Amino acid sequence: MLRVTGLDVFIDASHILRDVSLEVGERQVVCLVGRNGAGKTTTLRTIMGYRRPARGTIAFRDAALERMPTHAIAARGLAFSPEDSGIFADLTVAENIEIATWTRPTGRPGAERIARAYDVFPRLRGYAARGGTQLSGGERKMLSIARALALDPELLLLDEPFEGLSPAIIPTLAESLAAITRLGCGLLIAESNIHHVPPWTDRLYVIERGEIIFAGTLDQAHRDGSVLRVIGGKAS
């Protein structure tokens, strides 16, 4: 469904991504794992059209995304939840979620899309009238993902969804992500802690200094010496 091939990205004069290739099949769950500063965020932001690659292609279904503006990429069905959640503090929780239903009409009615978002994150239902500032860090993460889901996407890009969450909510969020995949959505998750990678992940890529150094299953990663050297040493 998403095929990234040979991506080279420069920020100012530094070469940040080198020949990055990765693939997410229909309804698949794929994790991009790497230490801080490895290039995960840059990869997701380049896919979303915020950065232009110097070389390489990004294909989503039949469309070439690498020259498309971000809003057109969203219109194709790619949704994004950034590292900092990107909640609109000036809007209520309900308005944050609704926006996506106004900008991208799909076959599914807006009310149903909103209901699906609340079904996946039931906690948000009680907060619908709250302002974006009155949420905890974990609630912001949930709202950010719920809002992305309301876009009715084919593929969700999540940048460090578990980062900064209390250990008590991590399983809840993992269960919500599983629920999203049951709705038929693909997931591409950037993660710096391999222990957060859900066991039902289809494939995992390890990125280090802007290069993909491993591609395979979670089991294979746990047995791979070079992967363990890069990220395995980090205790959960």
Place this chain on the structure above:
Amino acid sequence: MLGGVFHAAVLFLVAAGLQLVFGVQRILNLACGSFYALGAYTGVSAVGWALGAGLPAPLFVLVLLAAGVALAAIGPPIERLLRTIYDRDEAFQLLLTFALVLMLEDVIRFVWGTAPVQLGGVYLVYGQARIASTTVPVYNLVVIAAGALIALGMGWFLARSRFGRIVRATAENREMAEALGVDMSRVYVRVFTLGVGLGTVGGALVIPATAAMNEMGIELIVEAFAVVVIGGLGSMRGAAAGALIVGVLKGVAIATWPEVEMLAIYVIVIAVLVLRPAGLFARATA
């Protein structure tokens, strides 16, 4: 005092346009004063023409409104021109919008000449009202009401309409809005045009009570910036409060001690800068 509120109503329109464009597009648009001047000149011509064509005099205010609104059509091409500087630093933005000020001044000079243009006494068709021992033209009250209505309308639009919510989301986090499918170029054209329209309507409404002069744009932009500093950059409520403060202060100063008119405004500006540098209605987020 009422003269001050009248001035505040017009000032609010221009400052609201400035705030809206800055809040969403992050451009400090010096030319918003020129839109105001252009609105004034166009208003004079439109009313002159309409009365000549046999329009009953009491309807002239509708002609002014229509002229102001129609003139907002210059918004999209000008926004097109400004698009090149969205990602440049403020110095370029100020330079280009200042170039726009000079260009629009030339346009005015070319079309209407250099002498002040006046509408005459039509605005007195509504008569005078006697309020607390002073008389004011009823027209001034109409403009105050129109300013208040537009302020309420803008408030409703930003708070409740879909596009208003999208505008607020964009103002807060442009990249996130784009990822949610918001086409920035469309939002920018509409917001900019709305900003132009607020300025041109303000200019058209003010003109019956004064004369259109080429300097009026520059004069107003100075006051509009004072409003913005007092109210807080990017805030609509700030624009309304700041316009009232500046307008009333100016009215009182002119009535009591005309020499200190500008000084009085700047004392307030400096006081706000010292005590509350972000303005009275600074947004928590911006």
